[in-house]
Amino acid sequence: MREKVFRDPVHNFIHVNDPLILELIDTREFQRLRRIKQLGVANTVFHTAEHSRFSHSLGVYEVARQIANHLERFPSQKLGDGGWKVAERQVLLAAALLHDLGHGPYSHTFESIFKTDHEKFTQDIILSKNTEVHQVLAKFDEQLPEKVASVIAKTYPNKQVVALISSQIDADRMDYLLRDAYYSGATYGTFDLARIIHLMRPVEDGIAFEQKGMATVEDYIVSRYQMYEQVYFHPVARGIEVILTHLLKRSIELFQEQKQQHLKIEHFVTPDLKPLFEYNVSIEQYLDLDDASILENINLWRHSSDKVLAELSMRFLDRKPLKSIEIRPETRQYLAKLRPLIEDAGFNIKYYTAENDSFDTAYDLYHPTAKHAKTQIEMLQPDGSLAELSTQSPLVQALTGRSYGNARYFFPAEMLMEQTTGDLMAPVYQEFQRYVHNGALTEIENEILD
Structure with a gap:
């Protein structure tokens, strides 16, 4: 086969010289990933972060190809x-190419609301005989769909393959750090990819890295830490996510109310979203969903007769994020004083406030003693033995177990606006701001890069 080359701003060129990979790229299921943003709502903060899960998945394939070579x-x-x-x-x-096949629109918010699991959907799409992806895989090898799905499920017997797709330092993470750093305009996520690949050595239970290159691995760990701190956990993006979460929850409530009252619900949600709202979505229906599906409905809800849904939709579409303050153990008690003030200002705290804990996401810093610890990063010693990274690196040891991200309390930005003396609600705002700015709670976040 003649080699096909894709231009890529992260890897320069992505080389495809395998007929199987090229056919998988052309499938309906993989092409859908063009219509799903890699970073969800992060583009509301980092305006160039418009890249898709399609480009990321191609990048993961390219990293895996270089590793295999x-x-x-x-x-x-x-x-x-x-x-x-x-x-x-x-x-x-x-597996590298297809690992994100089951992601839905606005992935992590989407999963928390509609109780879906992108890894499970990825496996189901690969294993379903009705999908183009399955048919292409089976054409090359009847056992290939089961093998690829088991890599995603982390049950594939060859631990080396699993580690290269899902571990603390794998093809997936290496591409998304470099790609997200490039498209967000941040410099935190850069590291020496070529050097890391050069340091890789296969071992019986996975992949190890030559001890002499420990500084390169340290650089990767620090880059990952900084990207989560500065980009993935950005408070403004989280404020937009909270709005998206609340408006979807409100839309589900209204959908259920209309359903119970036997009203015409087809006018409330578009046909492609209806199975999702009924929590009974097939693989075929799931594959009809992308970012545009959600946006189309939010555009409709902007004109809803329900004031809460319409107002939340407006805030999401017009980028009106909720503000936030950090919650610490010694300041949590003051939230009880803030909530009634927000209600007195006319906001329903069920829909306009939230406690958002960034620790409770799918991301975590490398931590070998964690309850759900992932595959450890092993360093290959000169004598052939293996040593876990944090035992060899004082830098990584300092980061191991260190919490990152924070818990925040989100509320309407109006609560921080100056009010005229003639406004009857002025005392409410003044008291709220007194709590926020006088040290009862930590100061409002500094919206750098906003």
């Missing part, structure tokens, strides 16, 4: 020697 220098010679099995290349590359 490198690991072929260390082939397995006999059973149990820990070498790389060249025959695993096809499974690795297909």
Whole structure:
């Protein structure tokens, strides 16, 4: 096959010389990822962060391709020697390309509201005989759909392949750090990808890194930490996410009310969203969903007769984020004083306030002692033994177990606006601002890059 090359701002070129990969790229299911943003609502803060899960997935494939080329220098010679099995290349590359296939629009907010699981949908899409992805995989190897799905499920018997797709330092994370840094305009996520790949060595239970390159791995860990602090957990983006969460919850409430009253609900949500609101969505229906599906409905709800839904929709579409303050153990008690003031100002605290804990997301810093610890990063010693990274690096040891992100209390921005003396509500706003600015709670976030 003649090689096909995709231009890419992160990897310069993405090379495809495998007929299987090219056919998978052309499937309906993979092309859908063009219509789903990689960073959800982050573009409301970082205005160039418009990249898609399609471009990220291609990038993960390219990183995996480079890794596979490198690991072929260390082939397995006999059973149990820990070498790389060249025959695993096809499974690795297909899993890298398809790992995000099941993401829905505004992925993490979407999952929390509609109780979906993108990894489960990824597996179901791959295993369903009705999907183009399944048919392409099965055409090349009848067992390939099951193999690729098991890599996503982390049950594939070859732990090296699983680690390269899902571990503390894998093809997925390496691409999204570089890609998100590039498109957000941040410089925190940069690290030496080529050097990290060069340091990789296959071992019996996964992948290790040569001890001599520990500084490069440290750089990756620090870059990841900084990206979560500065980009992924940005308080303004979280304020927009809270609005999206509340407006979707309100829309579901109204949908259920209309359904119970036997009203015509087809006018409330578009047909593609109706199965989702009924929590009974098939794979085929799920594949009809993308960012445009949600935006189309929010545009409709902007003109809803329900004032809460209409107002929240306006705030989301016109970028009117909720403001926030950090919640610390010693200041949490003051929230009880803020809530009635917000209600007195005319806001329903159910829809216009929220406690948002960034620790409760899918992201976490490398922490080998955590309850749900992921695969450890192992450093290959000169004598052939393995040592966990934090035991070798004082820098990583300092970061291990250190919390990042924070808990925040979100509320309408109007609560911080100056009020005229003639406004009867002025005392309410003044008292609220007194609590916020006089040290009862930490100061309002500084909206750098906003």
